[in-house]
Amino acid sequence: MNKGKRKHIWMIMGMAVILILGWNPTDAAFQNGTAEETTAWTEPEGCTVILVGKDASTDGSVMSTHTCDCGVCDWTFRYVPGAEHKGGADRPIYHVSQYVTWPPAQGLKWEKIKDDYIDLDIPQPPRTYAYIHGMFGYMNENQVAISESTIGTHRKLVNSTPSAQLDLTMLTLLGMERAETARDAIRIMGSLAEEYGYGFHDDGEMLAVSDPSEIWIFEIMPVGPLWTPESGQPGAVWCAQRVPDDHVSVCPNESRIGEIDLNDSGYFMASSNVVEFAVEKGLYDPASGEPFNWKKAYSPRETSAAESGGTWARMWRFFDLVAPSKNFSPDTPNMELPFSVKPDKKLSVQDVMHLTRDKYQGTDFDPAAGLRGGPFKNPNYHPRPVEVEGVTYSTPRTIGVNRAEYTTLTQCRGWLPDPIGGIVWLCFGAQDTSCYMPLYIGITEIPQSFQIGDHWEFNRQSARWAFDYVDFHTLVAYSHAIADVKLAQDRWEARAVEMTPAIDAFALKMYQDSPEKAAVYLTEYCNNNANLVVNAWWKLGDDLLVKYRGLSIYDRETRKRVNLPYPEDWLKEVVRYHRLPPQPPRKK
């Protein structure tokens, strides 16, 4: 074949390739991103995460909370044991929706989810770690802990197609199975998301990732529905910032990471595309002269506590509660509130429990004040904005809400061996009417009543329903009934907190002799305590029903009944609004 003929054939082939490549929409997808949409697509009104560094807590523990605020989600918990895996073993991957549940007769969520196997198996490490598993993975045997809050992102970044093979729940499970430290967990979740694509059921998400030494805010975004694994581009963009040890922070469905310094590896981690991708999508302009700001680029939310009428007040409220000396204003735009603060006083585990129950009492946003709470100051009537005649009105969204499935408070304690150091405090249902129960990470099983139940079928075998039973019976005469609940919380929850040092000491002594015996002891303690609390809450519900039946107070001891006393300001308003006629004076 002569040179001229070969050159001609190569030229035709080359042109064909250029034409095909020119048609290939992959290029268009990654080069022509529209920049005009700057509003976060999602309107997350879900979970609140509180983060406490080890030098910001009274006992040196690292803490985080996840108020799993949903209302229709699965609430079941399980213990996943550690496992050894032979070389070549694979880990099947499932798409897991945070919201989807099945009727109990069809099976438990974590078995049913296997129906959503996505034809992907990833190499299994030689050893996977044991962990406690609810909606997400919460803490593993190395005291690596996770808490979650949805933060949303730009509409054009959402990838709800199957090219995003990992969603958030699956990432947390993989993090639990594989991580030895918080940094490990971040690297593992980030790199897997980049490799296999992130999104599908989830979009902009935040995780608090902690161990006994550090606590980080990890935020992750999908990269749009047109991503494919073959593109050679990362399938996720993520960033993480460490909370200083003597600081506390919060994530109430809003991105928290601002300007980043990737040269400071002690405090920042990120995917390789963190800035480049924002530039590519028109979310950041380096020529602007402004430094790159993660939340402004990927998840901006332009509002404040005051401007939103309390709908977005959780961030201001948290900072105001923990650092009142700093006089944070509810008018300050949330994006300008600090990443973290040093609290005026160090926080105990009970302080954090109380923070998860906060209802803005005493502020302008108190949902129980005035008419909103009714005569018995019930803060639960309008947890979401209300619509009247086509107009939507803001209502306060408090930290504690009664649509919570449960709340976890993870406590990582470095001065104890991992099985004793790690505790997941768990309370089911509404935080204000529930009770935190400890689950040491060294346990080998959790109560059966924690593993079953759903929203649509009342089930006396399900622990969650005991707490719903109490919550329901506080709704009618809240200001009275909540006092009864607080007494029970003092008896059961406060006692569990007070007993913790003694349990630690006894378990430690056993652990030094035999880790297996310590595991049995901790399992029995946690299960017995949980069973006692659940039984106590069933009884509390019965007692509230009897006591406040018919808008009365039935006193068991005196066997007398009185009408529930109404507040005078409420009665005055009723008289004024309805123009009630005064009764004529009684004739003598």
Add this chain to the structure above:
Amino acid sequence: MFDQARFRFPLVWFLALVWTLTAPMGAQEKIPEAQLPLLTTSAGQSQDVTTLNIICEEAGILYDYCDVPDVELLSAGAGLAGREGESRSGFHIEVHTDLEAYPQGTPYKTVIFAIGASLKGMGASGLTVDDEVDRLRKVVEYCRQQGIFIIAVHVGGVSRRGAPGSDNERMIDAVAPSADYLIVTRDSNKDGRFSQIAQEKNIPLTEVAYALDLVGVMQKVFAGGA
């Protein structure tokens, strides 16, 4: 003489490259043509309609969008009666149609439904599954009466499909059999559900690997513009 030995490897690589790049479009039925103006909407209120809109944007196709249009809104035609300002949670309107080329009120010639059920999405719109199915049936019926070309798209994959009788399957039943053209990702059609509908109703079907591949398909569908 033809130098086979020297030419074999480049040719093999070239053919492999052509096959790889064109595979998503291969073995498909002829792509039908549709016309503007176009309305995109959701069947089931999942985020898959966002994917559809991004595909249209990437393909350079101007569209109007409403997540929950009723017959009245659909019949208002291009520009959606100027109701863009009414957008709120659970009711979104976007107008991207070139209103100079297609003045306000020009009847839509094509409606694309992104099929995918989301309880969260329907909840935000104040709809039950029954409400959504009822709304879709009315909208589809109107499209058939008016000769509006219906394209049904499913990009959510197998895990959004659900079991027979699931919310998502009900959305498929409400729209797909009445469509003029079906475009689905391969894993959405793993069980041959869409192939069966296409065969029974004689509807052209295009199967693609990724949502990304729909960009090229859409460009071909709307190559004729008006």
